[in-house]
Amino acid sequence: MIGALAGDIIGSIYEWHNIKTTDFPLFGPRCHFTDDSVLTVALADAILNDTDYVTLLKKYYRAYPYAGFGSQFSAWAISSETAPYNSWGNGAAMRISPAGFAYSTLEETLRKAQEFTEVTHNHPEGIKGGQATAAAVFLARSGSSKTEIRDYITSVFGYDLSRILEEIRPGYTYDISCQGTVPEAITAFLESNDFEDAIRKAVSLGGDCDTLTCITGGIAQAFYGIPAEIEEQVYTYLDEPLSSITRRFMDKYVRAAA
Numbered sequence: 001m002i003g004a005l006a007g008d009i010i011g012s013i014y015e016w017h018n019i020k021t022t023d024f025p026l027f028g029p030r031c032h033f034t035d036d037s038v039l040t041v042a043l044a045d046a047i048l049n050d051t052d053y054v055t056l057l058k059k060y061y062r063a064y065p066y067a068g069f070g071s072q073f074s075a076w077a078i079s080s081e082t083a084p085y086n087s088w089g090n091g092a093a094m095r096i097s098p099a100g101f102a103y104s105t106l107e108e109t110l111r112k113a114q115e116f117t118e119v120t121h122n123h124p125e126g127i128k129g130g131q132a133t134a135a136a137v138f139l140a141r142s143g144s145s146k147t148e149i150r151d152y153i154t155s156v157f158g159y160d161l162s163r164i165l166e167e168i169r170p171g172y173t174y175d176i177s178c179q180g181t182v183p184e185a186i187t188a189f190l191e192s193n194d195f196e197d198a199i200r201k202a203v204s205l206g207g208d209c210d211t212l213t214c215i216t217g218g219i220a221q222a223f224y225g226i227p228a229e230i231e232e233q234v235y236t237y238l239d240e241p242l243s244s245i246t247r248r249f250m251d252k253y254v255r256a257a258a
Contacts, residue, residue, distance in 0.1 A: 001044055001249055003221025004097040004214045006234045007199055008036040011213030018206030020169060026196065027233050033242065035067040036214040039095035041242045043116060044249040047102045054082050054119050063241070070176070076120065084122035090181040092121035092130040094211045097218030100137020101253045109138040121178075129178025132157040133215055136186055140222035146190050159183040165191050165201060172205050181208060185215035195224045 013030045042060040046053040061069060061077035069077070076085050096113055103109045110131050117130030132153055139149045150161050161183055168184055175181055184205055192198035198220035202213040220226075235243050 001040065001098045001101055001218065001221070001254065002231055002234055002246055003195065003226050004040050004094070004218035005033065005037045005238070005246065006221075006226065006230055007202065007213035007215070007217025008040075008094070008210050009033055009234060009237050010199055010217075011203055011210040014203055014206070014209040015211075018209060020204055020206055022197075022200035022204045024200075024203065026199070026230070027237075031237060033067070033237055034210050035064070035069040035073075035091075036094040036211055037238070037242065038064045038067045039091070040097060040214070040218075041245050043095055044098040045245050046116070047098055048245065048249055048252065053116055057119070073120065084118055084120050086123045086126075087121040088123040088125035088129075088178055089121065089176050090129060090178050090208060090211050090215075092117045092126040093133040093178055093182050093185070094214040096130045096134045097137050097215075097222075098249060098253070100134040100218065100222060101141060101249075103138070106135065106138055106142075109134050125178050128157050129182045132159060132182055132186075133218070136189070136219045137222045140189075140219050146223075149186075150190055153186060159186070161187055161190065163187065165205065169205055172207050175207055176211075181212055182215060185212045186219065188212070188216045189219045189223070192220060195220045195226050196230065198224070 009031050010026055012032050012034050038060050042056045046056050058077050072085060099109055099113045099116055103112055113131045113134035114127050117127050136149055136153060153159055154161050188202035189198050192201055198216050199213055202216035203209055
């Protein structure tokens with residue numbers, strides 16, 4: 001889960017300034033957490049405390065209204081509405097990594113990923129993006145090989161994972177859809193050598209950079225773990241409430257499991 005936050009924070013300064021290279025400072029003074037981290041922690045909170053996720057989504061939005069939320073989510077969050085708004089946006093995938101760490105079977109992970117996703121993103125592509133990302137996290141932490149992860153995501157969700165990064169990178173542009181973000185994020189993980197390399201490769205694609213790197217980071221953490229120095233750097237960018245929930249989730253669902 002903290003791998004997703006690392007990806008978000010590292011990618012935060014490149015969302016509107018894509019760099020198309022893996023050669024860049026990993027952290028810097030302009031890096032910051034965005035709505036991707038906020039809503040990921042909100043899900044971790046919901047799982048830890050068995051709290052209604054809709055209630056927490058709206059609560060976290062009110063606590064961090066300037067974190068960079070999309071207009072459609074913002075309108076829903078400030079309204080009295082609790083019904084979903086049929087989104088297919090990549091927000092479904094960027095916030096879901098805690099579900100990939102918290103449950104003991106793939107079947108339960110998929111069921112909970114759909115449950116947590118469809119509270120807002122009830123479009124079929126939104127649900128698919130959330131489930132595919134959670135499944136990749138679950139498989140990565142459960143000992144599946146990259147080939148097995150690729151084959152499962154391709155066969156079950158139909159994403160094209162045959163393109164290599166060198167083919168994707170030149171023409172890849174800003175895309176807020178699940179179908180235009182999740183395959184690319186997974187591919188960055190599949191071609192990586194370690195956690196940091198996965199984040200660097202994800203940043204190098206460009207696009208909706210903080211969200212893409214957030215998705216990649218969650219999967220990469222599940223597969224490789226996360227270097228202690230990167231994890232500690234992440235906490236320096238979080239405030240106390242976000243940090244507290246993150247540490248509790250990591251202790252219960254990641255370190256205890258390891």
